[in-house]
Amino acid sequence: MTTSRPEAPRxxxxxxxxxxxxxxxFTGFSGYAALLPVAPLWAVRGGADSAGAGLVNFVLLGxxxxxxxxxxxLIRRLGWGHALALGMVLLGAPALLHVVSDALAPTLALSAVRGVGFGILTVAASAAAVLxxxxxRRGAAVGAYSLALSVPNVVLMPSGAWVAQAWGFGPVFVLSALPLLGIPACYVLGRHLPERATRGPGHVDVPDAPAGASTYRALVRPTLVLLAITLAGGALITFAPQLVATGWLAxxxxxxxxxxxxxxxxxxxxxxxxVGAARLVWPFVLVAVAGLAWVAWLVRTEVGGDRVVPxxxxxxxxxxxxxxLQNLTMxxxxxxxxxxxxxAASAVWNAGFDAGTAVGAVLVGTVAVGAGFGVGMAITAVLCLLTLPLALGRRGGRTPRPGVRSP
Incomplete structure (x- = not known):
């Protein structure tokens, strides 16, 4: 009598x-998103100029x-639960300490500590999503994980500065400490993640093994596609208020x-x-090129209310x-x-995301000084188009079916 394999949960x-x-x-990225636009404002309140304010998030991302x-x-040394909890503490606790001083030096120091915590969270959580x-089912898992982290980015990042201006900085600092409430969930999650190797064929239950040069070479293609789209997205997010006539349009x-x-x-x-992630990358690269080219065309001159729909x-x-492309490149x-x-894959992907976001703001801002934002955004479209051969190359089949636990 044969025993049928249990079906995966619906x-x-x-x-x-x-x-x-x-x-x-959700709790971790809430702490990141709420303070991202507000910490520079806090430094300005303390007397920092625009260059000093710009250093705040540069230090965070750096x-x-x-x-x-x-x-x-770190995961191999501490285990999943402790490593994730450490990231949440380093991300959440310094947010509350901002209230002590609005001077630039302590603000930068706290941003640096929060950056360490955010670095731990991003790598460990995205790796956990596939393990x-x-x-x-890893595509669905990455999608669910992405939804949970996207909600704070959609809601808190645009509203953080408004909350600080309307109700004061204190409520934002409290919101930014939400990672501390997620610490118990870190240990619950850790119990469902692999701690040691299992010898079954194709069955790997280890947090990670040290990566060599061949691993990093294999990651070049998806990382370059990710760099191009995050560079473009970072530029648009950074300069939207300067591309349009009014704040509500931005x-x-x-x-x-x-x-x-x-x-x-x-x-x-x-x-x-x-259908396999590889088959989907190139169509979305073309979508990115079309959207960025459209933005570049619109912002040749300042966008007013007559062009709100486009x-x-x-x-x-x-x-x-x-x-x-964030999901697919991951x-x-x-x-x-x-x-x-x-x-290693999680570390490289997350570093590529943050580096692309930072470079996009610098590149487009520099180009815009001499040639305007239309040219700057057009360059982002060209850079995305240049990744199309990488998106088309080495197209694989669909993801392996459920049954063997392998990331």
Whole structure:
């Protein structure tokens, strides 16, 4: 008599550990998103000039990227629960300490500590998203994880500055400490993540193994595609208020970008499980090029109320590609790195995301000084187009079916 293999749960949320992962992502990214636009304002209140204010998030992202490459070793040393909890403490606790001083030096120091915590969270949580499920459901798992982290980005990032101006900085600092509430979920999630190797064929239950040069070479293709789209997205997010005539137009464009990005990043995961992530990358690269070219055409001159519909639709089109390519390049990175290099793939992907976002703002801002924002945004469209051969190359099949636990 043969025993049939149990069917995978219908809903991805029924997979053990997924709800805990969503709590970790939601609380952790709430702490990041709420303070991102507000910490520079806090430094300005303390007397910093625009250059000093710009350093605040530069330090945050710089320490984030510097930390991300050490996270796989940290997980091997501390275990999943302790490593995730440490990231949440370092991200959430310094937010409350901002109230002590608005001077630039302590603000930068706290941003650096928060960057270390955010670096741990981003790498560990995205790796957990593929390890907590069977291989055939990792697209849906990454989509669910992306939805949980996207909600704070859509809601809190645009509203943080308004809350600080209307009700004071204190409520924002409290919101930014939400990662501390996610610490219990870190240990719940850790119980559903692999701690040691299992000898069954194709079955790898390790947090990560040290990566070599071949691993990083395999990650070049998805990382360059990710760099191009995050460079473009970072530029649009940074300069939207300067591209349009009024604040509400900037908010409308950014809301459409954020909302479509969140929804697409969520839903494209399940589609990738069915048809394979590799088959979906190149169409969304073309969507990105079309959306960015449209934005570049519109912002040759300042966008006013008479072009609100084209502006919102163009931002939405960019948002569709921005969200989809984040999910798909993450899945491609895990596929390229292989089952024993999940942490390395997560570290490289997250570093690429943050680096692309930072470079986009600098590049487009520099070009805009001499040639205008239309040319600057057109360059982002060209850079995305140049990644099309990378998106078309080495197209793989669909993701392995459920049954063997492999990231």
């Amino acid at each position: 809903s991805i949320w029924a997979v053990p550990g997924m709800t805990a992962l969503a709590v970790v992502a 320490t984030t990227v510097a930390t991300q490459f050490f996270v796989p070793a 907590v499920v069977s291989a055939g 908010a409308a464009g950014l809301f459409s970008l954020g909302l479509l990005s969140a929804v697409t990043r969520w839903r494209v995961g399940a589609l990738a499980d069915r 502006w919102v639709l163009a931002c939405a089109l960019v948002g569709v590609a921005y969200g989809a 899945l491609r990175a895990f596929e390229a790195a292989g089952p024993r290099r999940v942490g």
